[in-house]
Amino acid sequence: xxxxxxxxxxxxxxxxxxxxxxxxxxxxxxxxxxxxxxxxxxxxxxxxxxxxxxxxxxxxxxxxxxxxxxxxxxxxxxxxxxxxxxxxxxxxxxxxxxxxxxxxxxxxxxxxxxxxxxxxxxxxxxxxxxxxxxxxxxxxxxxxxxxxxxxxxxxxxxxxxxxxxxxxxxxxxxxxxxxxxxxxxxxxxxxxxxxxxxxxxxxxxxxxxxxxxxxxxxxxxxxxxxxxxxxxxxxxxxxxxxxxxxxxxxxxxxxxxxxxxxxxxxxxxxxxxxxxxxxxxxxxxxxxxxxxxxxxxxxxxxxxxxxxxxxxxxxxxxxxxxxxxxxxxxxxxxxxxxxxxxxxxxxxxxxxxxxxxxxxxxxxxxxxxxxxxxxxxxxxxxxxxxxxxxxxxxxxxxxxxxxxxx
Numbered sequence: 001x002x003x004x005x006x007x008x009x010x011x012x013x014x015x016x017x018x019x020x021x022x023x024x025x026x027x028x029x030x031x032x033x034x035x036x037x038x039x040x041x042x043x044x045x046x047x048x049x050x051x052x053x054x055x056x057x058x059x060x061x062x063x064x065x066x067x068x069x070x071x072x073x074x075x076x077x078x079x080x081x082x083x084x085x086x087x088x089x090x091x092x093x094x095x096x097x098x099x100x101x102x103x104x105x106x107x108x109x110x111x112x113x114x115x116x117x118x119x120x121x122x123x124x125x126x127x128x129x130x131x132x133x134x135x136x137x138x139x140x141x142x143x144x145x146x147x148x149x150x151x152x153x154x155x156x157x158x159x160x161x162x163x164x165x166x167x168x169x170x171x172x173x174x175x176x177x178x179x180x181x182x183x184x185x186x187x188x189x190x191x192x193x194x195x196x197x198x199x200x201x202x203x204x205x206x207x208x209x210x211x212x213x214x215x216x217x218x219x220x221x222x223x224x225x226x227x228x229x230x231x232x233x234x235x236x237x238x239x240x241x242x243x244x245x246x247x248x249x250x251x252x253x254x255x256x257x258x259x260x261x262x263x264x265x266x267x268x269x270x271x272x273x274x275x276x277x278x279x280x281x282x283x284x285x286x287x288x289x290x291x292x293x294x295x296x297x298x299x300x301x302x303x304x305x306x307x308x309x310x311x312x313x314x315x316x317x318x319x320x321x322x323x324x325x326x327x328x329x330x331x332x333x334x335x336x337x338x339x340x341x342x343x344x345x346x347x348x349x350x351x352x353x354x355x356x357x358x359x360x361x362x363x364x365x366x367x368x369x370x371x372x373x374x375x376x377x378x379x380x381x382x383x384x385x386x387x388x389x390x391x392x393x394x395x396x397x398x399x400x401x402x403x404x405x406x
Contacts, residue, residue, distance in 0.1 A: 002107065002108070004106060004108060004111065004112055004115075004131055005103075005104040005106055005112065005131055005134035005135060005138075006128070006129075006130030006131035006132070006133060006134040006135075007130055007131075008115075008127065008128060008130065008131050010108055010111065012127070013108070013111050013112075013115055013128075013131075014111060016115065016118070016121075016123065016124050016127055016128070017111065017114045017115055017118060017124070032066065032067065032263045032264065032266045032267030033064035033065060033066050033077075033079060033263065033264070033267065034064060034065040034256065034260040034263065034264065035062075035063075035064055035065075036048070036063040036064055036065060036080070037063075040254060041065065041253050041254050042254075043090075043251045043252045043253070044063070044065075044080065044085060044251050044253060045063060047090060047093060047094055047097065047251055048060065048063050048078060048080075048097055050094060051094045051095075051097035051098040051101060051146060052097075052098075052101055054094070054098040054102075054142055054145045054146035055097075055098045055099075055101035055102035055103075055142045055146075056102065056142070057101050057102065057103065060073060060076065060077065060078040060101070061076055061077075062076060062077040062078070063077070063078045063080065064077055064078070064079050064080070065079075065080055065081075065082050065085070065253075065260075065264065066079045066080065066081050066082065066264065066267055066268075067081070067082060067175075067199070067200060067263075067264035067265055067266075067267040067268040068081045068083070068168075068171075068172075068267065068268050069081045069083040069084055069087075069164075069167050069168035069169075069170075069171035069172060070084070070168055071084060071096055071097060071100045071164075072100065072117065073100050073101060073113060074113060074114070074117040076110075078097070078100070078101070080097070081168070081171075082200055082253075082264060083167050083168075083171040083200070083203060084096065084164055084167055084168070085250060085251055085253060086203075086204060086207075086246055086247065086250055087163070087167040087207075087244050087245065087246065087247055087250070088160065088163060088164060088167065088247055088250065089247045089248075089249045089250060090247075090249055090250060090251045091147070091156065091160075091249075092156070092159070092160035092163060092164070092247075093160075093250070093251060094146050095143045095146045095147050095156065095157050095160040095161070096143075096160055096161065096164045097146075098142045098143055098145070098146035099139045099140070099142055099143040099146075099157075099161065100139070101142070102138050102139045102141075102142035102143075103135060103138060103139075104134055104135060104138045112131070112135065115128050115131060116128075116131075116132065116135065133229065136227070136228060136229055136230065137229060137230050139228075139230075140157070140228050140229065140230025140231050141230060143157035143160070143161065143231070144157045144230075144231075147160065154231065154234055155234060157231055157234075158228075158231045158234035158235045158237075158238065159238075159242075161224065161227075161228055161231065161235070162220070162221075162224050162235060162238060162241060162242065163241075163242045163244075165220055165223075165224050165227075165241075166215055166217075166220060166241045166242055166243075166244055167212075167244045169215045169216070169220060170212040170213055170215050170244045171203060171212075171244075173213045173215065174203055174206065174212070174213050175199060175203075175268045175269065176270075177213070178196060178199065178202060178369070179195060179196055179199050179265065179268065179269035179270075180193060180194070180195050180196070180269050180270070180271050180273060181193070181194055181196075181281065181285050182194075183281075183282065183284070183285070184284065192273070192274075193271060193272060193273030193274075194273045194274055194275070194276045194281075195265065195266075195269045195271070195272075195273045195274070195275055195276070196265060196269070196275075196276065196277065196278055196281075197258075197261060197262045197265050197275045197276065197277055198261060198265070198277045198278055199264075199265040199268070199269065200256075200261065200264055200265065201261065201278075202278050202367075202369050204246065205367065205369055205370070206369050207244065207245050207246050208246060209369070209370055210369075210370075210371075211243060211244075211245060212243065212244035212245065215241065215244075217240060217241040220241050221235075221236075221238065221239075221240075221241065262275065278367060278368050278369065279367065279368075281368050283359055283364050283365075285368055286365060286368050286371075287356075287359050290352065290355055290356045290359060290371075291356050291359075293352050293356075294352050294353045294355075294356035294357075296330050297319065297326060297330060297349055297352060297353060298315065298353070299329075299330075300326045300327070300329035300330035301315055301318045301319065301326055301329075303329040304318060304322055304325045304326055304329050305318060312398050312399050313395065313399060315353070315398070316350055316353075316394070316395040316398050316399075317395075319346050319349045319350045319353070320346035320347065320350060320391055320395075321346065322346075323341045323345040323346035323348075323349050324339060324341045324345070326349060327345075327349070344388055346391070347387070347388045347391050347394065348388075350391065350394050350395070350398065351372050351384045351385075351387070351388075351394060352372075353398055354372075354384055354394050354397050354398050354401070355371065355372050355374065355384060357397075357398060357401035358374055358382070358397070358401060359374075360401070361401060362376070362377050363375065363376050363377075363382070366381065371385075372384035372385050373385060
């Protein structure tokens with residue numbers, strides 16, 4: 001009786017897979033991917049070929065970029081997430097690719113990969129625990145080999161897999177928050193959903209200007225070692241997750257076409273809605289959040305003073321002189337040991353109020369994801385981020401605008 005790695009009977013595996021729904025179309029990249037070939041995204045194609053050697057397998061027939069932060073080999077297609085390509089050094093991406101491509105020796109590789117891909121089905125997941133454990137041991141070994149082997153290979157493999165998981169989590173949070181918005185339009189009884197076609201360009205901008213959204217590092221440090229039994233000890237030895245960013249030595253890609261950009265976004269944005277771009281979003285998309293923050297800081301200043309500030313100058317002065325107290329009051333925390341505030345803290349708090357006041361006067365953000373860089377209706381650009389060394393200028397700007405009430 002033919003058996004799969006881990007001892008599962010092949011006939012049982014086929015029955016489980018049939019019950020889990022249709023399998024991915026063989027060697028079909030789909031409209032929500034961008035093809036990777038020897039002529040297009042050449043460096044990534046070469047890295048996949050190199051990774052296949054470490055995985056002791058033939059290179060996949062088809063390779064495609066996807067919009068997610070994952071790497072998956074299903075239906076004969078290796079699907080590589082664009083956020084991972086941008087966020088991992090080439091050496092780390094090679095490790096992640098080798099890990100995904102590797103399998104134990106089996107006469108039924110397509111069946112094994114199909115079962116691994118059907119993890120969302122509870123029955124399949126429950127029946128394939130030994131299979132997954134056997135596969136993961138081989139994959140972790142391939143990752144170590146792709147990292148150069150030896151102790152350094154183990155350390156690099158653990159670091160690469162944890163970084164990949166962190167990028168995946170951070171991008172998923174970004175896509176959920178920024179990929180789809182509800183807009184109020186004249187004549188419409190209900191808010192109108194829109195989807196962002198340049199989502200990934202926005203992600204790249206976010207990383208370059210502000211860094212990635214916060215992730216639950218503790219959860220990742222608990223979860224990732226469970227996925228990788230062959231590297232569990234090394235992963236548990238890591239005490240923090242890396243902060244996702246744009247890797248300086250990432251694999252070079254060709255410029256994405258507008259059609260590819262749209263397809264990648266379509267693959268990760270849930271729900272319906274017409275397509276638009278970040279630059280076309282109205283102020284209401286981010287203005288409400290800026291207003292909420294500004295009002296919270298005004299109320300916090302009132303709590304710190306025990307009264308309303310006499311004027312906007314006292315409001316600004318309290319933010320600049322007592323930012324730690326203001327932030328504690330905003331969070332509802334009791335006073336703790338006095339700690340000196342970072343030199344930039346008060347200016348950041350004050351700039352939130354200035355941005356809100358300017359938005360109320362018809363200014364808008366140059367890009368919705370770049371806070372405090374504003375454009376007037378006449379085209380004048382004002383970057384409040386450049387005024388961190390000029391708090392008096394921020395005070396002047398606040399004094400020249402309408403007040404912010406709590």
